[in-house]
Amino acid sequence: MGLLGWTRRDVPSLAGKVALVTGANSGIGFELTRQLVEHGAEVVMVGRDKQLLDWAARDLEEEFPGARVESTAREILSTKLPINILVNNAGRFVDAPFCVTPDGFEQTLASNYFGHALLTLMLLDRIAASGPGARIVNVSSPAEQYATADLDDITLFQIMFNHELHRRLRLEGRDIDCFAVHPGMVATGLSNKVSFCHPSAVAIYAAMRLSGQSPLQGAQSALFAATAPQLRGKGGAYIGPLYATNTFHAHERYPVNRAAYDYETCVKLFNRTAAELARALGHDVPVPPAVGARVPV
Template structure:
């Protein structure tokens, strides 16, 4: 089978896509390609001015591109609710939701506006709430998709359901891995619930492997030495952000994608290589863990998925 590339993205004219964290990195590449292939793309960003600059850049490279920036702070449940209400009211349907935004290696321990540990609050709970609030719009699409962003770091992580906020022995890199394991657990649990409900919406996961993204360099300036070393190494060795975005673009657009799968690079240790379906870590696939984490997320956010 030939390697999947951006050339394989079908015509997306008439479809609406929402991409979180779309002003830079993987999110910007994803939004650009979706717009290039005809989708109307909402750049969901914390800093609207950065989102407007990104939208202008997309329009310059793709004349006629339908892109717009809207404010979304995943560290604030109020902002998530306001954004979702606005999008749900402005569009007949949302065809694709790419939960791309995230924070990485934040230290020391910090909290969101709602008092959640920052990695868990933004990467997990913010996207959980957003997905639930947009499920109605996704259900109105012919075949809506939710793409959750996992990471190779989910494989070495451990989820402590009794300490989701990381109050015991907080370490930034562990907190990030834990959040990505939780994202993977939730993506698979959403798939189970959608299937049981007979919904046409698909929940798909993707991870970029390791690539030269600016996610870690956008983290707080007091990064630990290990994170700084990782930044330097990835700049020299691993693929560009364009290559890193391919798994989530595949998950968002490829006709044969099935719910409940995790797409990522198929090469050595899934760091790089052609896009393929990969196996999530066993810790991510346990339905009981999925149920318990789901119920905890509902209680923490106050959002119940319809």
């Protein structure tokens, strides 16, 4: 699977569709939101800073008069409004020393993995209610190529969770496609937040600033996964540009670490994730049952 000639101009009309994008006030999230709005979608923007979200929403409304943009998830979470597209984009990247959240999670793991997993599971019924062809897109990074077999990489976690979630949704008969994507190397505001207390921080900062794509370019993999009609029924894939060139964003990637394809390991990770979320919340989270036999993804 891969469309080397695909560009954002190939996005179909999204009129009547509702999308929720996290980390939407800047960088890749903002550019992705902008593209969704331009093609007719109603977008709910989610982020940590309400003021920044409000500013971003006003910018989009000025650029696209008549566009429906919300800068908070409160409305969509308190009503029965269906969600056709969920994009988990928010995250952090070597921006602070080691720290543990009040729930007992390392802060980057909490933001980039557990937060995405929880939001997705809590919204599954709303996504299913939007009708056939709904999409869940989890944005990460190309770092899985460096992950080790003991599953110590967050990006690898995201890919494996995505595989198992898609498998379970198919077993339930739900017409929802789940995609993990990476944007390639992108020069976003994250580069300005890099903490040089990390051993690899200097190299990461230099790579992002000197060879990184623009946020608009970096948003293309997620835009393709969220909107391309050709991907209907092809969930479970990992999509992103070629590692060496940061080009051809509409391209299926194959993780270097074989754990990403291992059925038992993916199930174990998914179950452990649900258990950890339940521990932190004090109650169970809605999880699709692992019924039936193996289903290829």
